[in-house]
Amino acid sequence: MSGAVVVEVGGLNTRAGRASAMLPEHVLPSWEQKSSRSNNSSRSSSRNGKSEGAERAVVKPVEHGMVNNWDAFESMLGKSFQRVLGPQSTQPSAAMNTEADAEAEGEGISSSSGSSSNSTSMPPVLLVDSPALSEKDRERACELAMEKFGAPSYFAINDLVASVYSAGRISSYVFDMGYDKCSVGAVHDGFLFPHTFQTVHVGGAHVTQCLRDLLAERTHEITLKQAEAIKLDRVRVPLDFAREASQARFSDDDSSFVTLPDGQRVPLSDAGLRAAESLFQPMLAGKPGIGLSDTLADTVNMCQHDKDYQPLQNLPLFFLGTGGASQLPGVDERIYADLMTNLITTSASKPIFISALQQAPDRHHAAWIGGSIVASLPRFIDNNFVSRAEYEEVGASAIHRHC
Secondary structure (H helix, E strand, O other), X not given: OOOOEEEEEOOOEEEEEEOOOOOOOEEXXXXXXXXXXXXOHHHOEOOOOOEOOOEEEEEOOEEOXXXXXXXXXXXXXXXXXXXXXXXXXXXXXXXXXXHHHHHHHHOOOOOOOOOOHHHHHOOOEEEEEOOOOXXXXXXXXXXXXXXXXXXXEEEEEXXXXXXXXXXXXXXXXXXXXXXXXXXXXXXXXXXXXXXXXXXXXXXXXXXXXXXXXHHXXXXXXXXXXXXXXXXXXXXXXXXXHHHHHHHHHOOOOHHHEEEOOOOOEEEOOOHHHHHHHOOOOHHXXXXXXXXHHHHHHHHHXXXXXXXXXXXXXXXXXXEEEEOHHHHOOOHHHHHHHHHHHHOHHHHOOOOEEEEOOOXXXXXXXXXXXXXXXXXXXXXXXXXXXXXXXXXXXHOHHXXXXXX
16 A cells, blocks of 8 residues: 555644645544542442543643653554454454464464454654654654554654654754644754754743633633633734733723623733743743743754754744744744844854744645655655664664754
C-alpha cells in the first residue's frame, strides 16, 4: 500500500491523514473519558440504579509535549489508523499473532487467523512528535508502531522542524504557540539544534483559563466554552500592555462589552488584554519563567554567541510562528517590537522578519502539514524510515540513527 500515514498527537487535537495531503483528513480530540469507581462502589448503588462513586475521568495522552499516558497514546494511534485506513488496520500485528499461532499449533489447534495480512496492508507511519520527548519515549513510540500496529517502516519528526518545512523553508527560528505550551528553537538545514530548544509554560488553554478567572473575579461566572468563544472573537495581543490595559479599564463604550449567547452583557475591560499578555508574562497566569518574546531573544543570543556551531551565528533573523495561539491578532507585531528592543545590537546589522503565517488560516495544522510534505518527498521513505529489517536487527534504538 503506497503512501505513509502521518499522525500528530497533540495536547488538544490529534491529526491524521495520508502523506501528500494538503490538510489532515481527520482531527480528533486528544483526550478520552473513562469511568473510575471508588473501592466500595460495587457494593453500593444509588436509587436510580447507578453505582455510587462512578466518575468520568479525562485522560490526556500528551501534556506539554510529553507522553503522559501510554495507554491513551496507543488508543489515539489506533483511532487515527482506523479513521485513515479502516477498522481492520488496528488488528494485532503479524509479529504478535505469530506467537499465538505457534501456541495454537503446539496444542494441536488449527490456526486460520490470517492476521499476517496486517503487516502488508499497513503503510509506513510518520509520527510528528515534540523535541521534549525523551529518547526512551521515542523508542517506545517506535515499538508501538512496529509491534502493535505492524508498520513496515517508521519515522519521527519533531513539530518545530515539521513546521519549518510547512512554510517551504529549511532554516528558521521557530515558535510554536500550542494548547498548553509555547516551544522555541533554531532550525538549520532541517535540523533542530537541541540546545536551542526552550519551552514557555503558557499556551492557548492558559489564555482561556486566565480570561475566565479574571471575569469571575468581577462577578461574571462563565464556562470555559464561553471563555474560549470570547477569546477567539475579542482577545488580541497588546503592543503596549501597560498603556492599552489602562485605557481599557476606563472605557465604557460598546466595544468594551461582550454579549453571551443567553443575552448577558459582560464588561470585558482589560481582561482580554491581561489574558493574552500571559503569553509574554507567564506570572499573570500563575506560571513561572520568562515569556515568549524574552525566550526568543534568549535563543537568538545563544545562537549569535555559539562558537561551536558557525551556521547558527549566521542564521537569518527570520521567526516563524505556528500553532493555534498564533491566531490571536497582534502576535507578530508584538514579537517584532519586543525583538527590536531586546536585540537592538543584532538588529542593527540584520533585518528582523516575523511570520506568524497570517496568510495561512490552517497554521494550527502546520506541524502535520510539514510531516506530510516530508513523507511525500521522492524516496524519502526508502532512504530515511526505519525499515522492518533494521528494526528487527537493531531494535527501537534504530530510530536515533534516522531522526
